Amino acid sequence: MSIAQNTETDVKLRCISCGATPASAVQDFRCTACGDLLEFFFPGWTFDSPPFDPAALKSLWLDRRASRDALDQSGVWRFRELLPHIPNPKNKEHVITLREGNTPLYRLPRCARATGVENLHAKHQGMNPTASFKDTGMTVAASSAHQGGFRWVACASTGNTSASMAAYAARGNMHSLVLIPDGKISWGKLSQSLDYGALTCQLRTDFDGCVRILNDLVRQKPVYLLNSVNPYRIEGQKTAAIELMEQLGWEPPDHIIVPGGNLGNSSAIGKALLEMRELKLISRLPKLSIIQAHGANPFYRSVREFGGKKLEPMTADTLATAIRIGNPASWKKALRVLQATGGEVEEVTEVEIAAAKAEIGADGIGCEPASAVTLAGLKKLRRSGFVKSGDAVVLILTGHLLKDPDFTIKFHRGDLFAGSPDTGTPDAAEAARTKHLQHAPVVLDADLGAVIAALDAAERNS
Amino acid sequence: MSIAQNTETDVKLRCISCGATPASAVQDFRCTACGDLLEFFFPGWTFDSPPFDPAALKSLWLDRRASRDALDQSGVWRFRELLPHIPNPKNKEHVITLREGNTPLYRLPRCARATGVENLHAKHQGMNPTASFKDTGMTVAASSAHQGGFRWVACASTGNTSASMAAYAARGNMHSLVLIPDGKISWGKLSQSLDYGALTCQLRTDFDGCVRILNDLVRQKPVYLLNSVNPYRIEGQKTAAIELMEQLGWEPPDHIIVPGGNLGNSSAIGKALLEMRELKLISRLPKLSIIQAHGANPFYRSVREFGGKKLEPMTADTLATAIRIGNPASWKKALRVLQATGGEVEEVTEVEIAAAKAEIGADGIGCEPASAVTLAGLKKLRRSGFVKSGDAVVLILTGHLLKDPDFTIKFHRGDLFAGSPDTGTPDAAEAARTKHLQHAPVVLDADLGAVIAALDAAERNS
Numbered sequence: 001m002s003i004a005q006n007t008e009t010d011v012k013l014r015c016i017s018c019g020a021t022p023a024s025a026v027q028d029f030r031c032t033a034c035g036d037l038l039e040f041f042f043p044g045w046t047f048d049s050p051p052f053d054p055a056a057l058k059s060l061w062l063d064r065r066a067s068r069d070a071l072d073q074s075g076v077w078r079f080r081e082l083l084p085h086i087p088n089p090k091n092k093e094h095v096i097t098l099r100e101g102n103t104p105l106y107r108l109p110r111c112a113r114a115t116g117v118e119n120l121h122a123k124h125q126g127m128n129p130t131a132s133f134k135d136t137g138m139t140v141a142a143s144s145a146h147q148g149g150f151r152w153v154a155c156a157s158t159g160n161t162s163a164s165m166a167a168y169a170a171r172g173n174m175h176s177l178v179l180i181p182d183g184k185i186s187w188g189k190l191s192q193s194l195d196y197g198a199l200t201c202q203l204r205t206d207f208d209g210c211v212r213i214l215n216d217l218v219r220q221k222p223v224y225l226l227n228s229v230n231p232y233r234i235e236g237q238k239t240a241a242i243e244l245m246e247q248l249g250w251e252p253p254d255h256i257i258v259p260g261g262n263l264g265n266s267s268a269i270g271k272a273l274l275e276m277r278e279l280k281l282i283s284r285l286p287k288l289s290i291i292q293a294h295g296a297n298p299f300y301r302s303v304r305e306f307g308g309k310k311l312e313p314m315t316a317d318t319l320a321t322a323i324r325i326g327n328p329a330s331w332k333k334a335l336r337v338l339q340a341t342g343g344e345v346e347e348v349t350e351v352e353i354a355a356a357k358a359e360i361g362a363d364g365i366g367c368e369p370a371s372a373v374t375l376a377g378l379k380k381l382r383r384s385g386f387v388k389s390g391d392a393v394v395l396i397l398t399g400h401l402l403k404d405p406d407f408t409i410k411f412h413r414g415d416l417f418a419g420s421p422d423t424g425t426p427d428a429a430e431a432a433r434t435k436h437l438q439h440a441p442v443v444l445d446a447d448l449g450a451v452i453a454a455l456d457a458a459e460r461n462s
Numbered sequence: 463m464s465i466a467q468n469t470e471t472d473v474k475l476r477c478i479s480c481g482a483t484p485a486s487a488v489q490d491f492r493c494t495a496c497g498d499l500l501e502f503f504f505p506g507w508t509f510d511s512p513p514f515d516p517a518a519l520k521s522l523w524l525d526r527r528a529s530r531d532a533l534d535q536s537g538v539w540r541f542r543e544l545l546p547h548i549p550n551p552k553n554k555e556h557v558i559t560l561r562e563g564n565t566p567l568y569r570l571p572r573c574a575r576a577t578g579v580e581n582l583h584a585k586h587q588g589m590n591p592t593a594s595f596k597d598t599g600m601t602v603a604a605s606s607a608h609q610g611g612f613r614w615v616a617c618a619s620t621g622n623t624s625a626s627m628a629a630y631a632a633r634g635n636m637h638s639l640v641l642i643p644d645g646k647i648s649w650g651k652l653s654q655s656l657d658y659g660a661l662t663c664q665l666r667t668d669f670d671g672c673v674r675i676l677n678d679l680v681r682q683k684p685v686y687l688l689n690s691v692n693p694y695r696i697e698g699q700k701t702a703a704i705e706l707m708e709q710l711g712w713e714p715p716d717h718i719i720v721p722g723g724n725l726g727n728s729s730a731i732g733k734a735l736l737e738m739r740e741l742k743l744i745s746r747l748p749k750l751s752i753i754q755a756h757g758a759n760p761f762y763r764s765v766r767e768f769g770g771k772k773l774e775p776m777t778a779d780t781l782a783t784a785i786r787i788g789n790p791a792s793w794k795k796a797l798r799v800l801q802a803t804g805g806e807v808e809e810v811t812e813v814e815i816a817a818a819k820a821e822i823g824a825d826g827i828g829c830e831p832a833s834a835v836t837l838a839g840l841k842k843l844r845r846s847g848f849v850k851s852g853d854a855v856v857l858i859l860t861g862h863l864l865k866d867p868d869f870t871i872k873f874h875r876g877d878l879f880a881g882s883p884d885t886g887t888p889d890a891a892e893a894a895r896t897k898h899l900q901h902a903p904v905v906l907d908a909d910l911g912a913v914i915a916a917l918d919a920a921e922r923n924s
Binding site: 062063065066068073098099102104106127129130131152166167168169170171172175177179182187188190191192193194195196197198199200201202203204205209210213216217220221223247249357358361362363364365366400401402403405406408409412439440441442443444445446447448451452454455458459462 | 524525527528530535560561564566568589591592593614628629630631632633634637639641644649650652653654655656657658659660661662663664665666667671672675678679682683685709711819820823824825826827828862863864865867868870871874901902903904905906907908909910913914916917920921924
């Protein structure tokens with residue numbers, strides 16, 4: 001069984017800290033010399049003599065959109081020139097695809113007015129097959145597991161990774177093991193891992209505790225690790241940024257804003273931006289900014305308090321369960337991206353997240369709470385002056401509304417924050433301001449008059 | 463305000479029963495002469511002298527896949543030559559699109575082995591923006607409402623229509639009124655209508671009761687009706703069949719199998735097939751078969767007991783809430799399609815639905831319960847000999863797994879049918895057979911040994 005090998009001359013594994021270039025990765029995808037993360041790099045990709053003609057590459061990718069080939073129809077494999085090869089690239093049987101990627105870019109007219117940023121778009125990665133951005137990385141990493149001959153794949157998850165992994169494992173005839181924190185993932189995400197037939201273990205710990213156990217497990221059992229320390233996942237997730245640039249006619253926006261949880265997605269999007277500039281596919285870099293929930297803000301604190309020199313793990317607590325992570329694996333990769341692109345890091349409160357989610361919904365676009373930190377963060381970046389009204393801004397929405405219906409229903413019924421926040425706090429003031437966004441369902445007798453009365457009342461208030 | 467007018471010479475409204483061709487529709491979209499449904503027809507589309515060159519049309523549609531134009535990127539508007547014109551077609555501001563359609567066609571290898579139908583595909587309409595097939599019709603009908611100048615749109619719904627309508631209304635700056643049966647739609651669907659800002663009324667009645675009140679309401683108030691009696695919805699939903707034929711290289715399968723609820727979708731897909739043959743886009747017709755849940759089987763009974771001469775409304779009861787409909791509006795349209803294509807009608811039990819849903823999930827494809835009636839129905843059509851092992855079969859999956867997580871979690875925990883069905887019934891035997899499909903989540907302490915024990919046990923059982 002092989003995990004990830006430097007068999008190709010044009011792609012290598014490298015440790016992000018000590019720079020070691022191992023011939024292959026061990027089961028936990030950590031550097032055997034220093035224990036830090038590995039990444040793929042492409043020695044032949046140099047700015048002065050890029051190996052591809054940028055215009056030809058763009059044209060090739062565009063042509064593939066009209067192809068009936070399964071690889072071309074995938075929004076990930078369509079860009080396969082920028083991915084590490086799955087060994088035997090012609091051996092398509094090892095590519096497990098659900099036609100991931102191909103996600104829409106939406107204008108957000110109401111949010112644009114509310115933030116004073118006229119040129120505001122959302123790239124909705126929640127429109128992937130299992131309804132989160134995880135699918136773009138999973139198709140590459142699961143294919144690698146399949147090629148390596150593994151019977152079992154595994155991940156620790158707040159719910160989105162497990163849903164995606166279980167689907168791709170089922171598709172590739174592999175067994176999957178899911179470790180999730182008991183009681184702390186949404187019903188929707190749990191239902192996905194069960195439906196796709198995963199062995200689903202709810203552990204009496206948090207996400208970070210699940211990660212620790214899984215790291216021990218893969219050292220003892222022939223189980224392929226599919227957490228985002230797996231560098232194939234990062235490679236697949238790069239394609240969201242490539243697809244975004246294509247959608248924008250290869251004209252980069254001024255800002256890209258990403259939710260920050262385990263920080264693999266920020267790392268992937270940033271890596272893609274840097275590589276695209278190296279390959280002359282784009283001529284300048286957008287600033288990539290990362291937003292965390294206040295209750296799960298270890299990266300925010302790392303940058304603001306310690307200048308990025310260290311990261312102090314914390315016990316994470318936020319209703320945005322997808323980013324309820326206290327010890328993010330990819331923080332060093334994300335830090336590098338932040339510095340290379342000149343982006344910012346911000347934190348937002350629970351009430352700010354809920355209000356932003358409702359505002360995105362009012363634009364007819366549904367997302368899960370973690371995605372909405374991007375809009376909440378944009379508001380703060382506007383107030384600080386980091387984002388200007390004339391700037392072009394793209395928010396990365398990472399999960400679909402249906403990932404967490406409970407949050408939405410509780411918000412609109414007005415009991416999401418029951419018991420908190422305390423009167424008189426800034427959050428309480430913000431909660432009061434967001435009351436107008438709430439639309440509780442009305443229960444009525446089956447009577448025409450009652451419905452007309454409700455309609456007339458809504459018309460008066462509109 | 464205009465609802466639907468015969469202003470174009472190439473498209474007309476016509477009553478499906480008395481053949482009247484009104485110049486425009488009234489608010490309830492019923493024929494003013496006889497009260498039956500209206501449909502669009504295209505007098506110029508004749509088999510002997512079709513108005514389009516089929517090869518040129520196919521080529522045009524394919525080229526649009528590489529376009530950056532919003533209309534071309536929609537999997538509905540890409541096929542706009544086969545849609546009735548929204549008045550002022552160049553006036554794109556009235557087209558409300560979320561880039562609907564563009565849904566994947568998946569092979570189902572395990573289901574193929576289980577049914578003995580090797581050439582088995584699923585067209586997954588649950589991959590639309592609001593996660594059900596409703597979006598394809600809604601983009602056309604909501605655009606028509608927008609063009610007509612309406613401030614309010616409304617629907618009665620089991621949940622999917624309301625989710626879709628609320629999103630498109632928000633996108634088009636219109637208000638939306640949702641009438642849903644209290645307590646009988648899934649949490650996920652309710653959350654969508656709230657998130658998109660609809661006025662959501664839960665009425666103490668069933669879906670059919672909601673329809674009755676809404677029909678009265680639109681006669682009194684300037685509210686645009688977006689139920690599937692609206693013929694624009696049927697037109698938009700046709701595109702799923704067009705896109706499917708394109709995905710199959712314009713080589714029709716032998717069978718298309720569709721869930722039967724309000725029967726608008728069957729009608730739309732059948733209408734598209736007949737029109738495509740008329741226009742020489744395809745050379746033969748697939749048989750379109752319709753599957754209902756036993757507890758909501760008025761159409762099945764109409765065909766089997768009354769030869770389609772009448773339909774007796776019933777009180778519907780099924781866990782497949784999306785097709786929990788006792789008085790389907792479009793039954794006459796669906797009957798015509800069944801007869802024209804030579805399709806069959808079948809009914810399936812609750813246990814058969816649950817088992818089929820789990821089998822589809824094991825192929826890595828998630829769907830809601832109503833979608834799974836297609837696979838359950840295919841099994842019966844195989845047993846009856848109507849579908850042969852060498853036939854090419856396409857199942858239409860109508861909604862995403864995340865539309866109803868509760869159903870999935872209950873099934874895998876083993877308490878979906880708690881208290882029923884009775885021991886000794888055929889359903890009880892079927893339930894026993896499906897036990898192997900259930901994978902209950904395991905709650906464990908955060909302990910490596912416990913996880914390894916669970917893994918080893920699963921490995922032994924696999």
